[in-house]
Amino acid sequence: MKSHFSALAALSLLAATAASAAPPPLSLERLADDALENDRVAWDFVEGITTEVGPRQAGTEAEARGRDWAVKWLKANGFAGVKVEPYKMQTWVRGEERAEIVGTFAQPMKITALGNSASTGAAGLTAEVAYFPTYADLVAAPAGSLAGKIAFISHDMRPTQDGSGYGFAGPARWTGASLAASKGAVATVIRSIGTENHRTPHTGGTTFAEGVTPTPAGALSNPDADNLERMFARGKPIRMKLTLTPSAVGETDSGNVVAEITGRDPKLPPVLIACHLDSWDLGTGAIDDASGCGIIAAAAKQIARGDRPLRTIRLLFAGAEETGLWGSRAYAAAHRGEAIHAGIESDFGADRIWRLDSNFTQSAPALYQRLAKAVARFGVAPSQEVATGGADLNLARESKSAILDLQQDGTRYFDLHHTPDDTLDKVDPVQLRQNVGVWTQVVGILANEADAITPGA
Known part of the structure; x- marks a missing residue:
């Protein structure tokens, strides 16, 4: 009996020693810096969906394959609550x-x-x-x-x-x-x-x-x-x-793909981060907007490597943006009345973020200044411009939520926009990682902000 208790004591001591030796979670700053240098998640998403699905025109079988692919990818990458929220739309195809x-x-x-x-x-x-x-x-x-x-x-x-x-x-x-x-x-x-x-x-x-x-x-x-x-x-x-x-082929099925990193207090309004999953059919939709979906997913996953955030981070991969914001409108209708802590969208390619806009720069100056200071090391400048949010943030606008625009460099965006040249080779991996680093820093701060944010320019 004595030897039995001695063994148990030894095991307990080993367990305690192992626990005390476990490294603490990385700080948000370290996670963002790591994303800048090492992130592969965003590239994995963009490369995968453009290679294995290709163009994803709204309302078509190709968009449906894109949804299925995204659901599988999100689940494989550890996201919670992954599902499709379906809706109907009117669909047009070229000849x-x-x-x-x-x-x-x-x-x-x-x-x-x-x-x-x-x-x-x-x-x-x-x-x-x-x-x-x-x-x-x-x-x-x-x-x-x-x-x-x-x-x-x-x-x-x-x-x-x-x-x-x-x-x-x-x-x-x-x-x-x-x-x-x-x-x-x-x-x-x-x-x-x-x-x-x-x-x-x-x-x-x-x-x-x-x-x-x-x-x-x-x-x-x-x-x-x-x-x-x-x-x-x-x-x-x-x-x-x-x-x-x-x-015009009439009414067809489409849908939004949603997922989340569940916060410590799921009852608090979430941070909504958005992109759109559909694309036009001429290219493979790498710049517009597979890159945006890769960026927001990579940032959320990076944040999840650290301490669990206070608030849930909700991902919206909107469908059918290109042909009339069908997904954004459907999501707003399905979730009307739900509070949103803050909304941000990535839908302007994959080149570097250079400016931080918000609709609370004057009404919540301490928070804005903290965000601006946190991203200055990535080459992001502060701004007095009022953020209006991406096309798929209808819910955030309708609920009068805090909105941020992480402004990307659009100098070459309209060289590629809606053309056959919107392909993977146009995505710069270095600038893509800078986006993930900035998003990790900003979304991480917002998701751990206990107080509600009052918009007011």
């Missing part, structure tokens, strides 16, 4: 795409259909082209002046670090076709909303106002738009044959 100048200066051009474009029919349509150097010129065109013509809308988008050129040039795509159709145009072509000079047209959604019958709409590559402008400079009428045969 044949051709544009050619006929008659004077005859030659083919590179074009892609815009989302929600109507079809020309298989035979295509041929019409004279009316040139508008800017969207404002189209606005000024008299009612009925485009009857029977194809409208061509150009612009002068330039690269900017903050992506502000998109707001300047975007209306040509967002509402240009509707405006042209309201003035009689039978179709619309635009200069691609992009900043590169490759012969790779940029797709993206267009919308038609209530009462305006949708017409065929496409985007020319920037070199082809340049060429078309040179043709007009020669002073002769230009005719184009346009063949676009997309189709």
